[in-house]
Structure formats: structure tokens, C-alpha cells
Amino acid sequence: MIETHHLSKLYSRGLYALRDLTITVGKGEFVFLTGPSGAGKSTLLRLLLLQEQPSEGHIVVNGQDISKLSRRKVQEYRRGIGFVFQDFKLIPTRTVIENISFVPEVLGVPQAQQRRKAYQVLKWVGLQHRMNAFPHDLSGGEQQRIAIARAVASDPSLLLADEPTGNLDPDLSLEIMNLLREVNAGGTTVLVATHDRELIRLVGRRTITLEQGRMVEVA
């Protein structure tokens, strides 16, 4: 599913965010990416989302080298990826249902289908009763559940989550992880960046540990 070959990301002033990273994540796998702040977890996710370009090395996703995609191809590639961020990234001026249906809408899905899909995933995260609320009316845990619902609304084959529980208490964090496990059980590959060792222990999946941009452990 995901292979990186000698992947490096060099920022200005000679600072490496990632250095010579070679990892593999299999199709349908659930993998944690962990390490201290500045280890390169978020950088790797940004490279996988093509928000940034690698300085050296290659990234292969589903057999395709994504390092040299045209702008149009980048957009096509991203359609197969769902994302969840620590700060939720919900649109404050849209209601919950609109936030979710926004994704299929901007992908050109017919309106009736958008609404059906949005309601379906909203029901799955158990927030169908808040469908007309605005993000600022929701708690942090609810906002993150909406963000997960939005991420799976386009049926991605890969879900990237960058510190998805960073703003949540332990109980809510486990709840969010359970949702991600359910997504994974449906066949979606899930890659979660977190520094929460306790959460990793509770969920118990393969873990790649980074330090100063290098892989130091696979457990």
C-alpha cells in the first residue's frame, strides 16, 4: 500500500525533518507512527498527502510513485485518501451535515447521493441528532467524530490521522481510536501519528517509532 524508499525531507538551514526513511505499510493495515515532537511524524503525513515534496527518495502508494505527479494527478490521487487532523479542520460557517456532504459535493457526486452518504456516516459516528448544529456548538470529541465521518464519506482506501486525539481526554481518545479501528475493519489502511504511548498500548497495533527524522524502532 505505502512504501517509502530512502525518503528525506530537508528544510532550510540544513535541518532534516526526515532522513533516509524506508518503511512499508501493507494494504488494510493499521499502523501507528510515534515519536517525540519534531520526530518527523507530521512531515511524513504531509508528504503522503502531497502537501510537500520530498527532498530525496521516493514514495510509492498503491504501486504509483507519487513524487512526480502533475497538479491534476495530485488531486486525483488525493481522492483516495481520507485525513483527520488534531484541529479538526471543520468549516465553521457550515452545519455538521453540510461539512460532511461538502466532500462528496466538491467531488461532483449527485446531491441526493451526497445527502444519503453524509447521513449514513453521521449515523455511524452517532451524531445524526446534531446534523444541523454548527461546529462551534459541538464538544471537541464530537468535532473529531464529525471530522472522521467526513474523512470516510468519500470511501478512501487510505486514512491518515495526525494526532487525532491530541485535544481530547483519555476516554474520548479511546472512543476515537475505536472509530478508526472500525474504519480499518472495513478494509481501509489507517496510518495514525500520535505521541500517546498509552493509547498505542491500549489499541495494540504495529508501531513505527521515529526520532529526529529516522526510524528507530518497529514494534
Added chain:
Amino acid sequence: MRALDFAIREGWASLWRSGGSGAFAVLAIALAMIVLGALLLTTWNVERVLAQWSSAAEFSVYLRDDASSEQRGAIEELIDQSGIVTARQYVSKTDALGRFRREFAELASLADDFEDNPFPASVEVTVNPIAQEDGRADALVRRVSSLPGVADVRYDREWLTRLASGLTAVRGTGFGLAVVMALAAAVTVASVVRLGLNGRRSEIEIMQLVGSPLTFIRGPFIAEGILQGGLGALVALVLLWLGLAVAGAWWSTELTLILEGGSLQCLPLRLCVGLVAGGMAVGGLGGFSASRHAI
């Protein structure tokens, strides 16, 4: 179609949200379109009058006081045989004096002091418009000028040509000014659209991350510019129409005299449609520029 529908909905919502800055952009386009529209309106009406005058173009053959009746007959025969004349009228010296007294009533008393009638007899000739275009009228004027008994020939084609040239120069200058104003309007639209774009950063970021096609991302900004441009052009048309109505009422006497009983006319539908399309194009250009700059 879904991208178009999305672009129009989002563009309209953004225009509505932009409030005062959106109205400013609409006003900027309206000003540019008023300059262009006023120019088109002026040239359209002047060209109409010129065409009317051209179709009725005449030349006058002034006869010497000592011209014999045979010489006058030869002149009239040459004119009649040319085949390009639609009307011919002999104006005697007495008729010319009577016409002066009628048309310049306030100067009529001057005529009473004349010892002799100073007005020459003349032959007034109306030629058909095709002969004016192909040069046959000019040839006839030259031939008539050389006949004995002819004192002078006045052909009003020359000043019509000069007026038409002047009109072309005015049109060129005005068009240049309108282009400069349209570019300024496009820059204003781009700035206003960019302001709205900053308010939609989170939406744009999400659209980019989920792999939305560029038409969905850029479309709303281009649509917003087009809507601003179209609205600006419509405002300009309404203001031009009001201006025309005021001018028509204010200078009704002068216009009746100049237009020989006619009145100022509003732009024809095709030019109105062209003006609105132009406004939309200017706005769309501004919106496109803003979307390229930001995404």
C-alpha cells in the same frame, strides 16, 4: 454541470457576503461600462444622424447672374442625364431671398435694405447614396463646375467625411479610455474576490486535501467576478438610460433641430447585450486572476 451549479451558488453566496467591498467592485465595473456605453451611445446616435444626412446629401449649383436660359438648360440636362439624381429643383433669385426671409426671420429687416437681390439663383440636386459612395457624384460635380454660367458648386460631402473621421478619432480615444478603466475594474474585482477568498481559506484547504477538481476550487471565484461584472454592466445600462432621458428632456429643442425632428435613441439590444457580456468578461478576468493568485 455540477461544477457550474456549485460555482454559481458559491459565487453568489460569496458576493452576497462581501457586502460593501462587493458593491465597490460592481461600481468600478459600472463606471468603466458607463464610459464605454456613453461612447457607444454617442457614436451610435451621431452615426445615425450622419447616415440620415448622407442619404439626403445634396449639392447646390450657384448660377452667375448673367447666365442665360440656354446655359441653365445645359446644366439641368447634364444633371438629368447623369442617372444618379433623385431630385432636382431650380431656386430663382427671388425664391432664394424669400427663403432667407423665412428661415432667418430675425434678420429679415436687413433684406429690406438691399439695393439689389444679392442671392444667386441655384439648382439644388439630391443624389442617390450609392453614387456618393462610388464617386459618380464627385465626377458629376466636377463636370457641372466646368460648365459656362456656373458661379460655384457646393457639395456637402466633404464636411460629412471630416465629421466621420472626427467621430472615428473620438471612438478610438474613448475606446482606449474604456479599456484602461476596464483593466482597473478587473484589478478591483480581483482584489475584492481575493478578500472573500481569505474568508474561505478553510474550505479551499479542505477542497484541495480531498482532491476536489480545480474547476470546483476556482469556479466560485470566477463566477463571483462574472456576477459582479454583469451586475456592474446592468447598473451602467440603467444609468445611461436615465442620463439619456434627462438629456432628451433638458435639450429637447436643440436636439429636435439637430436631429431634424428625430430624438436620441437608446443603444440597440445587440450593443446592450455586448456591454453586459463585456462587463462579465472583465469581472471573470478579475475572478480568474484572483483564483490563480491564491491557489
